[in-house]
Amino acid sequence: MSRPEQVAPADVYYNEEEAHKYTTNTHIIDVQKRMTERAIELLALPEDSTCFLLDIGCGSGLSGEELSENGHVWVGLDLSPSMLNVALEREVDGDLFLQDMGQGVGFRPGSFDGAISISALQWLCNADQRGHVPHKRLARFFGTLYAALARGARAVFQLYPQTPQQMGMITAAAMKAGFTGGLVVDFPNSTRAKKMFLCLFAGVAAEVPKGLDGTEGEDGQAGPSMPYSRKDRDAHFGKGKGKKAATKSRDWIADKKERRKRQGKDVRPDSAYSGRSRGPKF
Amino acid sequence: MRLLTHNLLQCHVKGCSTNNYPLRVEATNVVHKEADFNPEFITHMLQKIEWNALRTTASALGVAELPEILPLSMEGQEELLKQIHLVLMETHIMDGKLVCPGCSHEYLVTHGVGNMLLIEDEV
Numbered sequence: 437m438s439r440p441e442q443v444a445p446a447d448v449y450y451n452e453e454e455a456h457k458y459t460t461n462t463h464i465i466d467v468q469k470r471m472t473e474r475a476i477e478l479l480a481l482p483e484d485s486t487c488f489l490l491d492i493g494c495g496s497g498l499s500g501e502e503l504s505e506n507g508h509v510w511v512g513l514d515l516s517p518s519m520l521n522v523a524l525e526r527e528v529d530g531d532l533f534l535q536d537m538g539q540g541v542g543f544r545p546g547s548f549d550g551a552i553s554i555s556a557l558q559w560l561c562n563a564d565q566r567g568h569v570p571h572k573r574l575a576r577f578f579g580t581l582y583a584a585l586a587r588g589a590r591a592v593f594q595l596y597p598q599t600p601q602q603m604g605m606i607t608a609a610a611m612k613a614g615f616t617g618g619l620v621v622d623f624p625n626s627t628r629a630k631k632m633f634l635c636l637f638a639g640v641a642a643e644v645p646k647g648l649d650g651t652e653g654e655d656g657q658a659g660p661s662m663p664y665s666r667k668d669r670d671a672h673f674g675k676g677k678g679k680k681a682a683t684k685s686r687d688w689i690a691d692k693k694e695r696r697k698r699q700g701k702d703v704r705p706d707s708a709y710s711g712r713s714r715g716p717k718f
Numbered sequence: 719m720r721l722l723t724h725n726l727l728q729c730h731v732k733g734c735s736t737n738n739y740p741l742r743v744e745a746t747n748v749v750h751k752e753a754d755f756n757p758e759f760i761t762h763m764l765q766k767i768e769w770n771a772l773r774t775t776a777s778a779l780g781v782a783e784l785p786e787i788l789p790l791s792m793e794g795q796e797e798l799l800k801q802i803h804l805v806l807m808e809t810h811i812m813d814g815k816l817v818c819p820g821c822s823h824e825y826l827v828t829h830g831v832g833n834m835l836l837i838e839d840e841v
C-alpha cells in the first residue's frame with residue numbers, strides 16, 4: 437500500500453470521499469488519537485495549564501479534538517479544503533486556516549506555546565507544483581514556525597519519512613532555522629507499532645526524550661533517541677571552528693564501510709589510521 | 719476565527735515585513751459563541767496580545783470598548799478579564815476578509831476558516 441503523499445498532493449488526495457473515509461475509519465481514528473496523545477506528552481507543557489497550540493496539517497480535526505480534551509486552545513492549518521470541511525461539520529473547537537505550510541505560517545513572534553503535527557511533515561518534501569523547491573519550502577516553514585513559537589516552546593512532528601535522506605533534509609532545515617532537538621523513535625523494532633517523532637526545541641535546548649518500548653512493540657527494546665545539537669548544525673553548514681562532525685568518527689566509518697560492502701562496493705581495508713585525524717592539511 | 723487568533727495573525731506575503739499588522743477586518747458576519755471563562759489563560763495570552771490592535775478591532779466591530787491602558791496586574795480584575803474574554807474567546811469572524819495595511823493583500827474568511835494561501839510569486 438502506498439502512503440498518500442506518494443500518490444498525490446494533499447489537497448488533491450484528500451478529496452471529499454477520502455476525507456470522509458479518513459475520518460470515519462475507527463482504526464485510523466484510534467491511531468491518530470494515540471499519536472496525538474504521545475505528541476502532547478513530548479511537548480512537555482506546564483502541568484494543568486491551558487496552552488495556545490498550533491496543529492500543522494490538522495486535517496479533519498482528529499488531533500485537535502485531543503488537544504481540546506487536554507484543555508488546550510488551538511489553531512489548525514491544512515492544505516485540504518475537504519478535510520477542513522469535515523472539521524467544520526464536526527464542529528471542532530480550533531480556529532482553522534487553509535494554508536500551505538511550505539509558504540510559511542503567518543503568525544506574530546512568540547504566539548504559540550507549542551506546535552504538533554501528525555503525519556503531515558513528509559508532504560513538504562514533495563515538489564507537487566512547478567516552482568516547488570522542497571528545501572526552500574522547508575526553510576520557509578521552519579523559519580516562520582521558529583519565530584511564531586514562544587522561546588522555550590517545543591514542536592513535535594510525528595512523521596513517515598520515505599528515505600533517510602528525506603529525514604536528513606528535514607532535520608537540516610529545522611536546525612538551520614535555529615531549532616535544536618532530535619528524533620524520538622517509539623517501538624523501533626516493531627514494523628507495526630514503530631513511530632517517529634521529530635522533537636524540536638525553540639530557543640532553549642533540552643534533553644531529547646527517550647523512545648517508548650515494551651507492551652506495544654514486538655520485542656520490547658527501548659527506542660534510541662537521536663539528539664541533534666548546535667554543533668551538528670554548525671558542522672553541517674560549515675560554521676563552527678572547522679571541527680570534524682561526529683559523523684566522521686571511527687564508528688561511523690566502520691558502519692559506512694560495512695554498508696558499502698553489503699552493496700558490493702569497493703572498500704578500503706581498515707587501518708590503524710581509520711577515522712583518525714591525520715594532522716593539519718596545510 | 720476568534721479575535722484572539724486574528725490578533726496574532728500577520729501578513730506573510732514575501733517582502734511584506736513592515737506595516738503588515740494588524741490585518742484590517744472587513745467582516746460581513748461576526749458571531750458570538752459562548753466559551754468557558756478561563757482567567758488564567760486570558761492573563762497568559764495578554765502577554766502575547768498586541769493591546770492597541772485588539773482595542774481598535776473590538777471597537778471597529780462594535781464588540782466592546784476596551785480601556786486604553788491595561789492595569790499592571792490583572793489580579794482582582796474580574797470584570798475587565800470577562801470583557802477581554804468576550805472579545806478574545808467569544809467573538810468569531812465568520813465571513814469577510816482580512817486586509818493587509820501594507821501590501822493590501824486580502825485574506826478571505828469563509829465559514830470562519832481563513833484562507834492564507836498565497837500565489838507562488840507572493841512566496
Ligand SMILES: [Zn+2]
Nearest residue numbers: 729734818821
Ligand atoms: Zn502584506
